[in-house]
Amino acid sequence: MTNDPDMLRKTGDAVMRGVDDVYLDNQDDLLAVTSPYYPDSYTEFASDKDTRTQNFSQSYSHLSYSLFRVDQILTINERLEIRDCLDKMAKIFAATEDENKRDVFDVKLPSRLDA
Amino acid sequence: MIKMPDDLVETARLVGYTPIAINEDKLASLAKSWGKAEGVYKAMVDTPMKASGTVWDPTTTWERGNDRPLDAFTEFYENYPRKHFHTVAAQGRAVAGALNNIAGIIANHKTAAYKTLKVAKDVLSRGGHMLGGAYHTVLFFHIHGESESDVETDSAAIRTAMDSLKKLNQHTQDLIDAQVKIITSATKALDRVSDNATKTTGALPGGAEYVKTAPDGYQFWVESGGR
Numbered sequence: 238m239t240n241d242p243d244m245l246r247k248t249g250d251a252v253m254r255g256v257d258d259v260y261l262d263n264q265d266d267l268l269a270v271t272s273p274y275y276p277d278s279y280t281e282f283a284s285d286k287d288t289r290t291q292n293f294s295q296s297y298s299h300l301s302y303s304l305f306r307v308d309q310i311l312t313i314n315e316r317l318e319i320r321d322c323l324d325k326m327a328k329i330f331a332a333t334e335d336e337n338k339r340d341v342f343d344v345k346l347p348s349r350l351d352a
Numbered sequence: 353m354i355k356m357p358d359d360l361v362e363t364a365r366l367v368g369y370t371p372i373a374i375n376e377d378k379l380a381s382l383a384k385s386w387g388k389a390e391g392v393y394k395a396m397v398d399t400p401m402k403a404s405g406t407v408w409d410p411t412t413t414w415e416r417g418n419d420r421p422l423d424a425f426t427e428f429y430e431n432y433p434r435k436h437f438h439t440v441a442a443q444g445r446a447v448a449g450a451l452n453n454i455a456g457i458i459a460n461h462k463t464a465a466y467k468t469l470k471v472a473k474d475v476l477s478r479g480g481h482m483l484g485g486a487y488h489t490v491l492f493f494h495i496h497g498e499s500e501s502d503v504e505t506d507s508a509a510i511r512t513a514m515d516s517l518k519k520l521n522q523h524t525q526d527l528i529d530a531q532v533k534i535i536t537s538a539t540k541a542l543d544r545v546s547d548n549a550t551k552t553t554g555a556l557p558g559g560a561e562y563v564k565t566a567p568d569g570y571q572f573w574v575e576s577g578g579r
Contacts (some may be wrong), residue, residue, distance in 0.1 A: 246403040255400030303542040
């Protein structure tokens with residue numbers, strides 16, 4: 238049994254930094270597709286009353302908003318949670334000498350993960 | 353972007369045709385960004401795993417299968433962020449394709465519409481009355497200084513242009529709507545990822561502290577039809 242808070246810290250750091258690196262390299266492209274378009278504000282594709290393109294304009298607004306939302310959850314919330322969990326694990330490891338008394342990291346995942 | 357030639361503006365007005373406002377070049381460049389986003393979301397979950405000293409590349413004696421909490425974490429990481437990031441990446445590719453297709457549909461529409469307008473304009477401007485007052489009343493058969501046959505040719509040209517532009521508009525809408533279906537299903541997939549990710553993150557120990565569901569107003573917007 239390892240008691241290796243250093244490995245946990247490095248793992249947490251890698252989770253945080255890895256996403257930042259990818260983001261920095263691709264900032265402009267990601268900004269172009271993750272900017273939320275509120276329905277009541279100006280959008281590039283506003284096509285009021287043009288029946289040929291209005292379905293597209295509306296569905297694209299919704300799409301970019303959904304990507305914005307999923308991006309927030311996956312890249313920000315999730316990283317903070319993982320970072321937090323790893324810190325907690327490190328503390329449990331450090332504080333509990335008897336392996337059998339350590340809290341285990343049992344995650345009950347939702348039944349359906351497929352998207 | 354294909355622009356409507358200035359000399360067709362008047363003809364378009366006469367036959368009741370409204371040019372499409374969307375810039376197809378902008379759509380094509382957006383498609384490129386979505387294509388790149390696909391790679392970004394794939395890389396996002398793989399990059400941390402390349403760092404050394406982590407659970408994925410341990411520099412100590414830790415071995416997978418001997419430490420229940422660490423095993424649970426690595427399993428969790430494999431199952432949750434990786435899976436979700438790959439789903440997001442897959443939508444990137446589908447959306448890029450749909451946007452490219454729409455860019456092509458709009459470019460084709462513009463080319464065809466301006467060609468039709470040009471033909472109508474050429475017929476109507478035979479007698480040099482294109483910009484005169486008589487031109488504007490051509491629909492009402494009140495043409496001063498025009499022969500009967502001119503009037504018939506003119507109204508036939510307008511009817512033909514109106515007919516084919518109407519068909520073109522409908523055809524374009526049908527083609528775009530087919531691509532919209534792809535965009536809508538990508539949106540649904542992303543929403544499912546958001547919901548699942550929120551649930552999963554909430555299941556972590558002490559969870560849900562950082563989990564925010566949709567931003568303010570989002571739910572209301574969706575319920576009101578996303579408009």
